[in-house]
Amino acid sequence: MASVFYVLRATLTVILLLAGIIVLVLQYLQSSPAPTCHLPPAHSAQQTKQANSSAVEQQTYKPVMLLWFWPGNKRAIQDDLSNLPTSPRPKFQRWIWFNADSPNHTRRIEGIQSLFNLTLTYRKDSDIQVRRLLTFKNSDEEFVLPKKERLLCWFVDSDNLTTQSGEGYSYYRELINHMKVDVFHNSTKGENYFLTMSSCKFYLSFENSIHRDYITETFNSPLSVGTVPIVLGPPRRNYEDFAPGESFIHVNDFPTSLALAQFLLGLDKDQEAYMRYFHWRGYYTARLHLTEEKYEFAHAICQACRHVGIYKEYRVVPDLYKWFIL
Ligand SMILES: *[C@@H]1O[C@H](CO)[C@@H](O)[C@H](O)[C@H]1NC(C)=O
Ligand SMILES: *[C@@H]1O[C@H](CO)[C@@H](O)[C@H](O)[C@H]1NC(C)=O
């Protein structure tokens, strides 16, 4: 975790970590860069070396990025916009809308629809994408299946699974008529989280709301630790935009929860068939997502910095909510 923060610090010029949802990019396009726009020499040298093959090294200026709020529902833009920067807004300043939530958890705030120049969300059609689940493998390391002690697991925050509404919960209630599910309520996001997950052959990667591209760490976590995700969310085709089709099992692949249960129980007895769900590991690596709150958004913010350092295109996002919520 510490090293991630280091990378963040080394890569970015200035980041002010406050609370909430917008990122401002101040770019001195014509004028000569302000001193703070430069990385300290040691970092500059390091970055040039690392980024040798990318366009980054051709940059002659570094944008300054200001994180206006640390993202999170409680600390978002206020309804009366009183916690936004006060006008007039400098001409060179670009605003990025940063939202890691699903439309269901995105509050509609009037008056911000056309304030932004770039979008940073989980959606594939954002200017900058928050999540990238897999990267190409760059080592010869062989995948070793973690020791398995449980068949099917689920980590949920809810205490009472009999009363929860939502597709995932109803599917779970059907499924347990046909097979055992080990439920962990203490999904404390510490070391145990990944360790426990890796001890399960399968994991219920049920999204809490269903939207195109909304595929979260509930999918990424089992992939990264060597557990096969059983997904409930957008259609299989959409998952395949993010991960190989044979890396997961979709509940819609089966007509009933009984058929799914029978299939999983069959795989439990057929190690060779089970191992086919890990063939993709010969080509890709799944990154562990960062679980601590203070690091959770670091990757997205790094993506944003990288993006504004490389690309010069900006626009006015026409209607944020029409695009994102509908
Ligand atoms: C960049 O990489 C090329 C070959 O990949 C190498 O010849 C060159 O010296 C490198 N430049 C720097 C600044 O590291
Ligand atoms: C869950 O809610 C149901 C219905 O309200 C109740 O009958 C049951 O006792 C609750 N279970 C637990 C574990 O709280």
Ligand SMILES: *[C@@H]1O[C@H](CO)[C@@H](O)[C@H](O)[C@H]1NC(C)=O
């Ligand atoms: C939850 O508690 C169980 C014991 O009740 C423990 O085995 C497991 O590691 C814990 N899981 C997490 C994610 O902390």
Ligand SMILES: *[C@@H]1O[C@H](CO)[C@@H](O)[C@H](O)[C@H]1NC(C)=O
């Ligand atoms: C959004 O949330 C509501 C209530 O939680 C739920 O009924 C609805 O299905 C959700 N929408 C989607 C698209 O998941």
Ligand SMILES: *[C@@H]1O[C@H](CO)[C@@H](O)[C@H](O)[C@H]1NC(C)=O
């Ligand atoms: C960025 O958005 C603002 C607000 O809509 C707009 O006035 C400005 O022209 C945009 N800048 C660019 C380069 O598109």
